[in-house]
Amino acid sequence: MKVTNDGLKDRQLHIKGYLQMVSEEQKEYAEVSAHQKITENNDIITDFQMNKLMEKTLQAGNLNNAYRKVKSNKGAGGVDGMEVAELLLYLKDNGKRLIQRLKAGKYKPNPVRRVEIPKETKGEYRKLGVPTVVDRVFQQAITQVLTPIY
Template sequence: MTPSIAAAFPVLARLHAAAKQDSRLRFNNLLHPITEAMLERAYRALNRKAATGVDGLDWKSYGEQLAPKLKDLCDRLHGNRYRPQPVKRVWVPKDDGEERPIGITSLEDKIVQQALVWVLE
């Protein structure tokens, strides 16, 4: 866990300390420590110039009315109502003529994924 993330979100530092103290400790809900503030920081950490997601939203358009959107997202996470959208599979040509697959996710899914990375670190 990076020091700046631990300082910004003390709950993650407490979880990290508890896990280090007892390696047998089990966590049954990794979404619980995610807060609106963490989701906002995850949103701001995303690449602003990335292509639109499968939901048709880019960084700037999602940022309009950001606070209510993040509150709703946090409520869905904590209420077990959040469902990630299907990933769109796209094949990108390589220099040698072959193709490689990439997955395009929704912007909301990217936000949740980044927050979960911080929880898992």
């Protein structure tokens, strides 16, 4: 690597520990910080939308759709041992309390169960985290609200 007198070759940027080479066409953008680039067109999401995200997430219709999605995906239970088949009865008994805890900021997701899945290469495994089915319902409800926005 040939180093010029000022110690830089073709304008190098240090971004989070990575060295990035900037081509001639991009030199004019090299001095713009990443923050400015990201916030250039940030007028899409309004304050009104941001204030209503939790309400939209916890609407009965959204939570019902999230439950249906989790049920259709099936999947194994998490650390609490609850299976998808037991979920509906649990949500009927505890749903209002869980929603109140979410609104109050008191809800804490359960730890994720770690499962090792064998890879095609013998002796190698891929680690997979399995959340509880209740946490998956709330994750799905959040996804359904945020995906159309982003």
